[in-house]
Amino acid sequence: MRFIFDSNTWQEIFGSIGKNRTRTIITIIGVLWGIFIYIALSGAAKGLDNGFEEQFENVAMNSLFTWAQTTSMPYEGFKTGRPLQLKLSDVTVLENRIPEIQYIAPRNVKGVFGGSPGLIVKGTKSGSYNVYGDYPVYTKIATKKIYDGGRFINDKDIELTRKVCVIGERTQKELYEKEENPIGTFLRIDNIYFQVVGVHKFTPGGGFESDSDIYIPFTTYRKLYNTGDDVGWLTIAAYDDADVVQVEKDVKAILKSIHRVDPRDERAFGSFNLGEVFTRISGFANGLTFMSLVVGIATILAGVIGIGNILLISVKERTKELGVRRALGATPREVKAQIILESVFLTMIAGIMGIILGAITLYGINMGTEDLDFPYTNPTVPIPYVLGALVIMVVLGTLIGLIPAQRAVSIKPIDALREE
Amino acid sequence: MIEIKDLHKSYIMGKNSLHVLKGINFSVQEGELVAIMGSSGSGKSTLLNILGMLDVLDEGSYSLDNVPIKNLNETKAAQYRNKFLGFVFQSFNLINYKTALENVALPLYYQRVGRKERNVKALRYLEQVGLKEWASHLPSELSGGQKQRVAIARAMAAEPKVLLADEPTGALDSKTSYEVMDLIQKINDSGNTILIVTHEPDIANMCKRVVHLKDGVIVEDKKITQVRASQYVK
Numbered sequence: 001m002r003f004i005f006d007s008n009t010w011q012e013i014f015g016s017i018g019k020n021r022t023r024t025i026i027t028i029i030g031v032l033w034g035i036f037i038y039i040a041l042s043g044a045a046k047g048l049d050n051g052f053e054e055q056f057e058n059v060a061m062n063s064l065f066t067w068a069q070t071t072s073m074p075y076e077g078f079k080t081g082r083p084l085q086l087k088l089s090d091v092t093v094l095e096n097r098i099p100e101i102q103y104i105a106p107r108n109v110k111g112v113f114g115g116s117p118g119l120i121v122k123g124t125k126s127g128s129y130n131v132y133g134d135y136p137v138y139t140k141i142a143t144k145k146i147y148d149g150g151r152f153i154n155d156k157d158i159e160l161t162r163k164v165c166v167i168g169e170r171t172q173k174e175l176y177e178k179e180e181n182p183i184g185t186f187l188r189i190d191n192i193y194f195q196v197v198g199v200h201k202f203t204p205g206g207g208f209e210s211d212s213d214i215y216i217p218f219t220t221y222r223k224l225y226n227t228g229d230d231v232g233w234l235t236i237a238a239y240d241d242a243d244v245v246q247v248e249k250d251v252k253a254i255l256k257s258i259h260r261v262d263p264r265d266e267r268a269f270g271s272f273n274l275g276e277v278f279t280r281i282s283g284f285a286n287g288l289t290f291m292s293l294v295v296g297i298a299t300i301l302a303g304v305i306g307i308g309n310i311l312l313i314s315v316k317e318r319t320k321e322l323g324v325r326r327a328l329g330a331t332p333r334e335v336k337a338q339i340i341l342e343s344v345f346l347t348m349i350a351g352i353m354g355i356i357l358g359a360i361t362l363y364g365i366n367m368g369t370e371d372l373d374f375p376y377t378n379p380t381v382p383i384p385y386v387l388g389a390l391v392i393m394v395v396l397g398t399l400i401g402l403i404p405a406q407r408a409v410s411i412k413p414i415d416a417l418r419e420e
Numbered sequence: 421m422i423e424i425k426d427l428h429k430s431y432i433m434g435k436n437s438l439h440v441l442k443g444i445n446f447s448v449q450e451g452e453l454v455a456i457m458g459s460s461g462s463g464k465s466t467l468l469n470i471l472g473m474l475d476v477l478d479e480g481s482y483s484l485d486n487v488p489i490k491n492l493n494e495t496k497a498a499q500y501r502n503k504f505l506g507f508v509f510q511s512f513n514l515i516n517y518k519t520a521l522e523n524v525a526l527p528l529y530y531q532r533v534g535r536k537e538r539n540v541k542a543l544r545y546l547e548q549v550g551l552k553e554w555a556s557h558l559p560s561e562l563s564g565g566q567k568q569r570v571a572i573a574r575a576m577a578a579e580p581k582v583l584l585a586d587e588p589t590g591a592l593d594s595k596t597s598y599e600v601m602d603l604i605q606k607i608n609d610s611g612n613t614i615l616i617v618t619h620e621p622d623i624a625n626m627c628k629r630v631v632h633l634k635d636g637v638i639v640e641d642k643k644i645t646q647v648r649a650s651q652y653v654k
Contacts, residue, residue, distance in 0.1 A: 016517070325526070417513060
């Protein structure tokens with residue numbers, strides 16, 4: 001141990017490393033490349049992972065949508081091809097019968113599924129925007145960020161069938177002057193005046209929604225567009241520990257029984273399971289992280305073996321030098337320690353350089369993808385990974401250094417000196 | 421200083437055993453300058469290697485400065501070499517990426533002498549061999565004679581009891597050979613014990629005693645009148 005902390009030892013090692021420059025550089029490149037790949041890959045994988053997560057951060061991960069289609073099988077006297085319609089009463093049934101459901105939000109929209117969007121008029125400006133009829137519970141499933149001073153639709157709005165609306169940032173940009181505060185102002189949605197109560201901030205990843213959507217209370221919507229108890233589709237969020245796939249099956253089964261549809265009819269109700277998609281994507285991201293770990297560590301291993309190889313060759317090259325050192329009084333331990341320390345030192349230097357280079361590259365990639373529509377955010381490598389890689393390198397460096405070190409002392413000094 | 425009694429050494433080569441040294445009795449007093457001569461294969465290098473603890477003896481005894489040298493492991497041998505012996509080789513064996521000064525300082529490093537003191541000492545020895553101005557040069561920038569002088573300075577830096585030189589002039593022309601011998605004689609004059617293996621009679625004549633080896637035994641061991649090398653050196 002004393003040997004390691006002796007400044008003389010390090011002077012010897014620096015001397016030996018510094019003066020065999022080509023050898024040192026080639027050796028370093030091997031490991032540097034390894035750790036660079038490791039850092040860059042796992043950072044990139046983490047970036048993708050973060051990117052995916054960001055895409056979904058506003059939507060409950062274990063949520064699903066379901067909507068009515070037309071039957072494809074005759075059942076209980078009904079012929080095939082019967083159009084189905086979800087009703088408000090379905091919501092209560094589902095809520096009561098499936099305990100895994102945390103939130104369920106019936107929704108309606110004008111302008112997405114074939115219909116024409118609502119005509120919105122504000123003073124002299126006008127435009128066509130999708131109008132959604134919503135319950136406040138919807139924000140539990142998909143977060144809506146509302147700009148300061150505003151709010152989303154609340155229970156009182158539903159109860160009193162208030163004519164209030166939440167507009168999108170783009171709607172605001174297109175219908176209002178720059179300085180004008182839209183909160184409290186009125187605009188005309190399909191000839192009915194609505195008071196604006198909030199402006200929502202657009203967050204990507206919510207399916208077909210956009211930054212120009214207008215939300216009004218569900219109860220107001222049904223009056224405005226005369227939809228009665230009809231529901232466009234249901235957005236359902238299950239509890240975190242629930243199996244979303246099972247919930248999806250249960251929901252469909254119950255809907256089929258309510259609407260008297262053959263239980264085997266797969267086409268009667270459509271659904272989109274965000275939870276399942278998310279599981280798949282996060283599985284993909286995990287796989288990517290794992291793969292980058294494996295590839296990275298394998299590359300580091302290759303690099304360290306490269307160091308061992310080069311040191312082995314250099315021991316052969318330096319047989320005579322080592323013989324001279326031993327003739328001058330170097331003990332086998334000192335010779336061994338010198339070669340192992342050289343190996344570890346080279347590995348460390350290369351490793352640290354690789355980490356720095358990898359970090360710079362990740363920073364560069366982050367800069368380059370910042371403004372692109374690409375799920376890639378904040379590529380980082382967790383500190384334990386970095387430390388782990390360093391530890392692996394030191395251990396491997398020592399182990400691999402043992403081979404040339406053992407070889408160096410296995411040659412008798414007399415044979416070493418005789419070698420020409 | 422050196423006491424060798426009934427020394428035997430053989431090398432095993434496959435099935436054959438080659439008996440190289442067949443009972444050597446030999447002693448060296450402090451301050452002697454001994455030339456070990458013999459044709460190749462006579463065992464002179466083997467003898468020197470055993471003296472230098474680079475090789476082990478099979479039979480007999482060897483003591484250096486009244487310390488019996490036997491059953492040494494590599495670590496102990498290395499320490500003894502460092503403490504007792506200085507080596508000069510035919511092919512100089514300088515470390516090519518170290519400067520002359522660093523080469524001379526190397527044995528001191530293994531004696532755990534601090535860096536500053538090491539360099540001061542090394543410079544003093546370089547000055548003794550007349551190469552102070554060449555201290556920062558690499559071996560590749562030195563002539564053969566200069567390299568050997570650096571090697572001698574390195575051997576002396578550890579302040580050994582005995583200086584062992586294996587054909588120190590073997591790779592040098594006669595003019596530089598004499599320069600090197602002049603240096604060796606001067607070192608000897610100041611009281612150091614030196615053993616030189618050589619096959620050149622004129623080099624042997626510059627020593628104070630000549631030991632002839634033939635087929636593993638000493639055939640002749642005589643004191644001679646030293647020829648001073650300085651007369652050939654301008």
